[in-house]
Amino acid sequence: MRTILKQLFFKYCILFSCVISSQNFFAQRLTATDTSEKSVRRYQNVINNNKQLVRFIEYCFTKRNIPKHMRNLAIIESGLDKSQVSSAGAAGVWQFMTGHANDYGLTESDRSDMYKSTKAVTNSLINLYNKYHNWVTVVAAYNCGGGNVNKAMQRAGSKNYTDFESFLPLETQNHVQKYLNACYATGELNSVLQDYYKTPVRQKETPNKQSVDVKKFKENTVKNQGKIDLMETTINGAYHLDTILKYLKIEKSQFLKWNPELERNLAQKGESILILPKNLMDMFTINKYRILTESLKK
Template identity: 50%
Template sequence: MKINFKNILTVLLLASAHCVSAQFLSASDTSENSVKRYRNIIGSNKVVVDFIEYSLVQKGLPRHLRNLALIESGFDRRQVSGAGAAGVWQFMTAHANQYGLSEQSRSDLYRSTKTAMISLTQLYKKYNNWVTVVAAYNCGEGNIAKAMDAAGSSQYHIFCKYLPAETINHVKKYLNACYATGELESVLSNYNSSRMNTVFFVNGGSKTDNDPLEQTDINAGFNLDIVADELKVDMDKLLSWNPGITEELQTKGESTLRLPTDLMPDFLLRKNKILSRSIKAGATANTK
């Protein structure tokens, strides 16, 4: 009997990833009071939440990022922290200026949200998981770099002990909020997917986040959820390779789809099937 050591390694690493999720990254407060508190804040700010979620979808970002504004300010655009952070997204002046947002505009819901979308997209391109993005949003990329260097690792559950206590607590709040909104599994899956890519690279894997991307043109007939399903990739991963693709498909009717070199042949082979499934899904949705 031939033993496939590569498959054994894969199973062990996957099991390890689930252990990491359970041991290091989980909701620290799943009490009824915690869940009720977060849900009440969301329900009491429906207009603001709807606008933020619409903005996220337009930029191809996951809806759970609305929880960042939830824990930052409780969706209160008049909120000003003791450190001087202001608005729904709690921008510090330096962070705001980095993206061309004036100090006065930090409390402007429309402008600050537009700026937050840009910031979050760029942070995700750099860190490739939303847990580290939330941490970086709170304490800055410089502190993340120092923590990674001190720990000798780019994995949040390893380097987080070198971060400010406030940032560690901030990430815990985010995970608690995502538990309350039923999105914690998605966040942890995204983190473990990113972690596994790093592990496979260390062990000689063929695919990393730095692999070159190939591109092809698609039109609005393609459903991105179905593209992700056919290629067996996480939706957040697909969107990280293609920031802004959702908005471009909706406004222009066409866009460039970027995929890693090893996935592009699979897409081209399945292109007609993906389009057919997308059209059927669209027809079904329209009849409801």
């Protein structure tokens, strides 16, 4: 009798262990948690009531190869209400904080400008995706900052969102879940999950920043011109090349001799190294804010 009871006990333990493991497995997978008709209708109503803004956002995104479902980030951030201001001071459709806004050339008032802020957020999202390689983690980083995401990754020992999620602020975890629910409502959840669970493709390793041989640039561009002291800085995709040329008052052909990959890097990576002679770099630095502001109007 005891033998039979022991066998039953062990079978029960094994069965219970399998159930727990199964539950943990599914708990770690991303999914929508609110698929109710009320939830779906709420997200769809926000889109239907702001069709013009949604079309503009999707147009800006598709031009830069950002999926349309990222428009849902604005829905959960502000409900597409440009007058929205959070208790923390974030403002506008995209809820830009002051520091984040300044990084992309936005003034305090520009944060509530749906056109300028959307152009700025496009560059921000591209930078984040190039860093984290999936839109779920991008949503998390947009909410709590890349620093908090990086710390969570280190604590979890993993770069998978489902592994480090518990180390993020609860507000961020809820934010990502709202995003998944919104994507379910717009019929785009599968696209989000396919991007997240995609099989990593081994690519040729490239440095995070554009590698620049300043000495080589000097040799190639200063023939018969005397010695030129070239300097470099990093700019993001908010800058418009024509505006830079306007303020520096130089020909595009000469500018591209120093920066042959700048246009491609700004479009594809959202940032690039800018190389200029010292006198032009000084001029760029002095007019940096004006260049940013004017670039956003194009």
